[in-house]
Amino acid sequence: MSAQGAPPPHGVIRLTVRDVLGGMVGAVCASAVPVPHRRGRPRSAAADRAILDATRSALVEVGWSRLTMSQVASRAGVAKTTLYRRWAGKSELVVDAVAVLFDELELPDRGSLRADVEGVIVSFAALLERPEAKTSLMAVIAESTYDEALRARVREAIVERQKRLVLDGRRRAQRRGELPADAPDSAEPEAIVDLIFDVIAGAVVHRSLVSGGPVDAGWVRGFTTLLLEGLGRASAQP
Amino acid sequence: MSAQGAPPPHGVIRLTVRDVLGGMVGAVCASAVPVPHRRGRPRSAAADRAILDATRSALVEVGWSRLTMSQVASRAGVAKTTLYRRWAGKSELVVDAVAVLFDELELPDRGSLRADVEGVIVSFAALLERPEAKTSLMAVIAESTYDEALRARVREAIVERQKRLVLDGRRRAQRRGELPADAPDSAEPEAIVDLIFDVIAGAVVHRSLVSGGPVDAGWVRGFTTLLLEGLGRASAQP
DNA sequence: GGAGTTACGCTACGACGCGTAGCGGAATGC
DNA sequence: GCATTCCGCTACGCGTCGTAGCGTAACTCC
Numbered sequence: 001m002s003a004q005g006a007p008p009p010h011g012v013i014r015l016t017v018r019d020v021l022g023g024m025v026g027a028v029c030a031s032a033v034p035v036p037h038r039r040g041r042p043r044s045a046a047a048d049r050a051i052l053d054a055t056r057s058a059l060v061e062v063g064w065s066r067l068t069m070s071q072v073a074s075r076a077g078v079a080k081t082t083l084y085r086r087w088a089g090k091s092e093l094v095v096d097a098v099a100v101l102f103d104e105l106e107l108p109d110r111g112s113l114r115a116d117v118e119g120v121i122v123s124f125a126a127l128l129e130r131p132e133a134k135t136s137l138m139a140v141i142a143e144s145t146y147d148e149a150l151r152a153r154v155r156e157a158i159v160e161r162q163k164r165l166v167l168d169g170r171r172r173a174q175r176r177g178e179l180p181a182d183a184p185d186s187a188e189p190e191a192i193v194d195l196i197f198d199v200i201a202g203a204v205v206h207r208s209l210v211s212g213g214p215v216d217a218g219w220v221r222g223f224t225t226l227l228l229e230g231l232g233r234a235s236a237q238p
Numbered sequence: 239m240s241a242q243g244a245p246p247p248h249g250v251i252r253l254t255v256r257d258v259l260g261g262m263v264g265a266v267c268a269s270a271v272p273v274p275h276r277r278g279r280p281r282s283a284a285a286d287r288a289i290l291d292a293t294r295s296a297l298v299e300v301g302w303s304r305l306t307m308s309q310v311a312s313r314a315g316v317a318k319t320t321l322y323r324r325w326a327g328k329s330e331l332v333v334d335a336v337a338v339l340f341d342e343l344e345l346p347d348r349g350s351l352r353a354d355v356e357g358v359i360v361s362f363a364a365l366l367e368r369p370e371a372k373t374s375l376m377a378v379i380a381e382s383t384y385d386e387a388l389r390a391r392v393r394e395a396i397v398e399r400q401k402r403l404v405l406d407g408r409r410r411a412q413r414r415g416e417l418p419a420d421a422p423d424s425a426e427p428e429a430i431v432d433l434i435f436d437v438i439a440g441a442v443v444h445r446s447l448v449s450g451g452p453v454d455a456g457w458v459r460g461f462t463t464l465l466l467e468g469l470g471r472a473s474a475q476p
Numbered sequence: 477g478g479a480g481t482t483a484c485g486c487t488a489c490g491a492c493g494c495g496t497a498g499c500g501g502a503a504t505g506c
Numbered sequence: 507g508c509a510t511t512c513c514g515c516t517a518c519g520c521g522t523c524g525t526a527g528c529g530t531a532a533c534t535c536c
Contacts, residue, residue, distance in 0.1 A: 040482025041532040047484085063384035068522060079485045084524065113469075138380035141448055145373045146301035151450060159449060179473050192473060194451065195460050202444030203437040210379055211397060211436055212389065222433050230468035231351075235417050235430060278511025279503040285513085306493060317514045322495065 043086075050076040051083060055097035059132040064094070064139040091143045091150050094136045099157040101133055107165045113173040117200075117224045120165055124204050125215035138209060166197045199227070281324075288314040289321060293335035297370040302332070302377040329381045329388050332374045337395040339371055345403045351411040355438075355462045358403055362442050363453035376447060404435045437465070 054076035058067050069090060073080040087093040105123055110116050127133055144151035170193060173179040182189045203223060208215050226234040292314035296305050307328060311318040325331040343361055348354050365371055375396075382389035408431065411417040420427045441461060446453055464472040 039480075039534050041484080041534095043483065044532095065381055065384065069524085070522070080523095081486085081525080082484065085483075089524090135380070135383045138376050138383065142373065142376035142380055143303055145376065145447060146303065154448075155450065179470060191456070191460065194449065195457065195464065195472075196469070198445045198449055198451075199437065199441040199461070199464065201448070202440030202442070204440070205444065206440030207436045209383060210392075210439070211432065212393065213432065213436075218429070219433065222429065223437065226433065226437065226465070226468075228468050228470070230464075230466050230471070231434070232417060232466070233468070234433075277505050277509075279505095279513080281512065307495085308493070318494095319496085319515085320513065323512080327495090 047076070047078050047082060048086070051078060051086070051093070052097045052100075055093055056132045059094070059097070059136055063131070063135040067094075069093075091140055091147070092153065095140050095150070095153050095157055098133055098136050098140070099161075101127060101130065102158050102162055105162060105165060107168055109172060113169070113176070113178040114224055114228060116169045116172065117227060118220050120169065121200065121204060121215070121220050121223060124201065125208055125220075128205065128208050134209065137205075162201070163193060163197050166193050166200070170196070196227075285314070285316050285320060286324070289316060289324070289331070290335045290338075293331055294370045297332070297335070297374050298368075301369070301373040305332075307331075329378055329385070330391065333378050333388070333391050333395055336371055336374050336378070337399075339365060339368065340396050340400055343400060343403060345406055347410060351407070351414070351416040352462055352466060354407045354410065355465060356458050358407065359438065359442060359453070359458050359461060362439065363446055363458075366443065366446050372447065375443075400439070401431060401435050404431050404438070408434070434465075 051072065054072050055067075058072055058075055062071075067090065069083055070080055072093070073083050083093070087096070105120075105127065107116065107120055107123070110119050128137070140150070140154060144154050170179060170189075174181050204215060207213055207219065213219065222234065289310065292310050293305075296310055296313055300309075305328065307321055308318055310331070311321050321331070325334070343358075343365065345354065345358055345361070348357050366375070378388070378392055382392050408417060408427075412419050442453060445451055445457065451457065460472065
């Protein structure tokens with residue numbers, strides 16, 4: 001609503017996670033320089049960290065719906081106004097607070113496509129089990145269906161950065177000869193990566209947050225078989 | 239919070255969608271009799287319908303987060319207290335208001351497994367495009383991560399009732415010989431149905447609500463190929 | 477070192493949604 | 507008739523939101 005009401009103090013009102021963390025995680029950062037803000041008192045990086053930490057711990061304890069800005073402020077030891085100087089609302093704050101969790105995801109080479117797929121499924125499911133992520137991810141996505149800016153923020157901060165996992169795994173499988181190499185005329189390996197990402201992430205989220213069933217070894221094996229060999233063979237397995 | 243504060247007036251405070259609609263849609267209804275409430279003035283079925291209609295139309299216009307109980311009440315032409323006599327809060331109300339949308343899903347026999355799968359994907363995606371569903375489905379699921387009763391309500395009213403689509407399609411494919419019949423010793427065709435449901439629903443939801451890409455003919459064909467034939471062949475297709 | 481600029485903590489405030497209580501009246505079963 | 511239950515209405519206390527205004531702290535440029 002009141003995004004550009006007042007003249008922006010430091011050029012930009014909102015900072016991304018990468019600005020806060022000094023660009024230590026991001027590689028696609030637009031401006032490598034973390035905005036050295038020429039004049040005036042600089043924003044407290046300690047306050048930023050305290051706020052994001054407080055947000056995560058509050059999410060663990062009370063969940064998304066009972067999380068209030070006042071509560072986060074007092075936990076972080078800052079004034080409520082300081083929160084609103086950085087984030088427009090609860091949704092924006094939580095996106096940044098949760099985004100760093102997803103950067104912990106790694107995909108070590110396990111030797112085969114099947115092992116790699118099972119690995120990423122298990123890792124992602126474990127991440128979704130953490131209360132901070134579990135309670136807030138869906139809420140933020142829900143909010144973003146009516147807020148285009150928030151939607152873009154979610155995509156940039158969370159979705160886009162995880163596709164690297166699929167991209168890496170696919171390239172490794174191609175090198176091993178488990179998947180066909182990209183046809184030089186085929187214009188869209190990107191479409192396939194997007195598809196695989198939606199299928200894996202969507203299925204794991206749906207399983208653990210909607211259906212509510214456990215992502216245990218049996219489910220992981222079944223899902224991987226379905227992914228690798230399709231419905232016919234997956235139905236025949238024990 | 240205050241669920242059982244006062245003695246329940248009519249035996250049960252909450253009614254399910256099937257009670258309201260007189261059991262016209264559900265087949266797995268526990269008690270076929272819609273509680274003929276022995277004494278006193280009966281609850282207005284017209285008010286129930288007006289409230290649920292008002293909820294859906296309000297969801298279309300303002301979305302989940304800006305939806306208020308007072309707003310729904312005045313739209314429906316009922317008092318706010320009447321709302322709270324039937325539903326404990328916004329989440330419960332919206333679950334019931336949205337659940338009926340999912341009952342419209344049908345899966346006509348299109349002659350082949352591939353055509354059936356593509357059909358269910360397209361239908362489900364079209365449903366998610368409706369603003370009432372789009373904005374509220376994720377919000378309710380998010381809320382349910384910290385509310386076990388709500389979670390059960392979502393599962394019963396939405397999730398469980400859609401698995402029939404997968405079950406039907408699978409049986410038809412088995413009859414056609416496109417899928418192997420259930421091994422008599424294999425104890426769990428149910429696990430496979432659950433898996434397929436999570437994969438299809440999860441992928442479509444993730445595609446349209448998280449990634450934000452279109453569920454167009456190309457995506458549907460690619461996803462179907464992946465489902466039927468697995469990663470290897472899906473990667474080779476144009 | 478001083479001047480200008482920006483961020484911070486604090487307090488207070490209006491606006492709004494929530495969920496409940498209490499009333500008189502209306503619709504049913506006995 | 508009488509008891510029972512629902513309805514519409516008004517009013518209320520409570521908590522959260524997001525902002526304004528103030529004095530003060532930190533930093534840059536001259």
